[in-house]
Amino acid sequence: MPDYLALDFPVLREDTADFKGGIAYTVTATRQDETLMVTHTLTGQSYISRLIKDGKAKFSAQLFYKKSSERKHRFADSHSTNGLEITATQAIPLDFSYPPDVTGNIVILSQEKITNDAESGLDDFWADVKKFTIPEFARIAYHAKLSFSSDALQQLIKLVCKETLAPGKMQTLVNETADEGTCPVKLVCSQDVYDELKQATPEIQNNPKTDRHATRLAILTQALCATYAHMQNIKLPDEQINGSLLKHLEMLSEDWRGENFNPSLAATEIQPYILSKLQKESSDE
């Protein structure tokens, strides 16, 4: 998850320890023809569930249409409660022919002073704070971005075999100002890694058929992570950055220059680890 900001109020997201166990916020998104179905689920008792039930906070979906870089926002109009679970489903007409990236969050509608009591759902981290104020329109819960698309790597990465490297080694070298028409990323590999990656198809596949295929894609994920981490520290204007690299970075769902950009999350959004394939026994190709 991206690094979160130091805020004066607790925020519910996957990687923080502000809330007790059993309190979680999840989002799913599916496409049904020209409609996007987004379902929010908040579980457990917390100050957030209280705000939603009182109508002081709402589930919301941020949509990002990549090809046109347009952003839309939709609040969920209603929700339903079942015990300690609150759900809301949004049926959102698509603005374009392709589905957007979807980020779900919960937004507070006006400034609120919250008392930290037994039902706030907060962990010991907030034990010393009796009351806290949440500003109007603050996001009090987040879910990781959901993406529908992916793209190819062949213009980005060049494989180079270095025979003197010990088996299993790989180095990712990024030249962000590489001449146009040359690969800006070099993977310098030992012979065995080189031989494996050479067999990886250039297109990203999110459903590899064998564990070896999944392993190859996992190696590429690592290389992408190193590339994004390198670029995060680069301060050059776009005109000086290699076109293939820039084109690739543009399709990431998070802004790679953003304060909260996390290279490893971005790499696994482009090229996820398919652990089920690695864990199952399967036949070789």
Add this chain to the structure above:
Amino acid sequence: MNEFKRFAPELWDLFGKHLLREGSDEQHEDSKVSKQIKFLEACHTDSAQEFLAHIDQIVESVCTDNNIRKPTIGTEELVVESKLCESQFFTSPQNLQQKIWDTFKDIPNETAIDGGFWGYVVYNMIQKGHIKPSYLAATINRDGNGHHNITEALKADKKASKLVKKQGKGSDEATDDQLSVKIAKHHQAIDKCVRRILRSLCNPAPRGKRIIFNDFPLGKSFWRWKWADKMSQERSLGLDSQEILTIFDATSYGDFSAKMHTGRSYISSPNIFGGLLLFLKATKSGKKALAQLVKKELVNIIDHISYLSAWKALEAQPFEKNRDDIQIIFDSLQANANTESPAVE
């Protein structure tokens, strides 16, 4: 309803790649350079017939190699019905901007973001004699610049050819390496010119889809007017499209589009963009010095908006509140700038 005529998406992407040195394709370097030179030579003639015949040849070759059955989709053709000089094509003056908007304002969103559509528009404009092929190679707002750029690229090819002949002729390895570096530089100059032409054709191969919004000449004009039109329909914002075009001038659009049409596109959200427009309107109606300061800080302001939107749902906040938040951002930037500047004696 007829679909607007455009190059097929899969073809248009491959068209550009056919002409560019991509990836680790070094073994095919010579044939790539040869293709680029033929392309430049056809453009250099400024003959619409010759240049378009060459494009048709590439299209046919790409379609055959990639099993693309139909190179174009749709039947309804759109074109800007004006004969233009190079500087007009490169930087659309106001009356031309109006014409571009009037011609394309009703195209659906999907078409407006399709490089193949715009590529076909330019193809059509060349065919009708509205622009000359060499205009596509222009890099600055000066008539004749495009033709000059192609001439220079062709000269680079001649220089490279001479150096290639020198290689391996009794010279040592170090000299051969030096020659290789010089040859590569000349090839780069050729490649750069080809890329410029492809961008003017709205082909995404060189730098991705962003060119539709902020590099391709017609696209830049169209999208600025489209944003103005879109925001003028937000009734509670209370701004008409002419007011927005005044606030959102061509220079500001450059800063906006660099941020808006990338991953850092929080400002494309209507409530946030509306707040920014209200803030800019207020500063423009104030002192000139203030307006200039704001213009200078615009990129910084947009970056801070993006930062703020990480924790605050600016996209849900009303325009006026966003305007107020942006004012706070600007004041804070000014306060920091004054703190950091040395005292003037």
